[in-house]
Structures are given as C-alpha cells and as structure tokens.
C-alpha cells in the first residue's frame with residue numbers, strides 16, 4: 424500500500440507548528456520520501472528474498488568449473504559442528520549435514536574441520552561410493568594460488 428502523509432500536518436500552516444511538532448513533521452516527511460524512493464531498514468533486506476535488486480552475489484567463480492572460489496582462510500571460518508567445511512582435492516565441501524551420517528563417525532571429520540582433509544580422506548581408502556557421495560556437499564573450489572591438485576601447472580612447479 425502506498426505511504427500517505429499524516430492529515431494533521433497537511434492541514435496546519437508550517438509557522439503554526441511547535442518545535443516538537445515541526446520535528447515530527449520533518450521526520451515524517453523524510454520517512455515518506457525515503458520510503459517512496461524504495462529505502463527500507465537494513466534488517467528487512469535479508470528477509471526479502473524475492474527482491475532481486477537486494478541480492479548481491481559478488482563471489483568470484485572459477486572459469487573452468489564454474490564453482491565459487493574460496494581462500495583457505497575463508498574455509499577456516501567453518502570449523503565447528505554446526506558449520507563444518509573441509510577441503511578435498513582442492514574442492515570445498517560443506518559437510519555439516521553429513522557429520523552425523525558419516526559411517527566413520529563425526530569426530531574424524533571434525534578433526535579436519537575448516538582445513539584440507541585430503542590426506543586423511545585418502546589414508547582411509549574410501550570406496551568409490553564415498554567418492555560419489557562427495558558431490559552432494561560440494562560448495563566451491565580453493566583459490567587458484569592455493570591449489571595443490573587441480574592447477575594445470577602444479578606438476579611443473581620448481582622447474583624455473
């Protein structure tokens with residue numbers, strides 16, 4: 424519904440208003456104008472998912488895979504039972520919902536929470552079933568400079 428101005432202010436000449444009333448008038452006018460221009464309180468931005476104007480996705484994507492790029496520092500922010508990411512073969516996985524499902528128990532994954540778990544993962548000798556299960560938890564790829572396995576030139580390091 425369109426915003427409307429208070430009737431009382433509209434009917435009273437400005438010079439007749441007391442300071443308090445003048446202040447109210449000014450803040451109402453400002454509120455009216457800002458709402459008309461589409462301004463909303465910052466809190467309301469997150470709840471309005473339909474408004475695409477308020478949705479910014481500025482994360483860089485990997486050209487080759489199309490995956491979101493994360494630095495290892497960013498991955499390290501997700502190191503708890505409620506928010507657990509790990510890195511396997513340079514890919515980033517959000518395994519939070521998998522922790523309690525993991526046949527090997529949640530502890531072994533939590534020991535590697537927020538970090539590269541490739542060596543631990545490979546050490547167990549996971550089955551192809553386990554490898555396929557990874558897809559469900561993929562959220563991104565490690566930044567190019569920090570990749571160990573998937574850089575095209577990683578095998579040539581040290582030649583220069």
Ligand code: HEM
Pocket residue numbers: 509516518521525526527528531532535540543544547548549550551552553554556557560
């Ligand atoms: C998203 C990541 C992971 C997935 C999807 C996954 C999946 C699985 C699956 C399906 C199994 C059953 C055995 C098999 O099929 O290989 C298993 C067992 C196991 N996993 Fe994982 N796993 C993950 C991460 C890890 C990590 C990071 C570790 C760290 C050490 C780990 C350690 C184990 C262990 C110790 C077992 C038990 C092996 C046994 O009792 O024989 N897993 N995992």
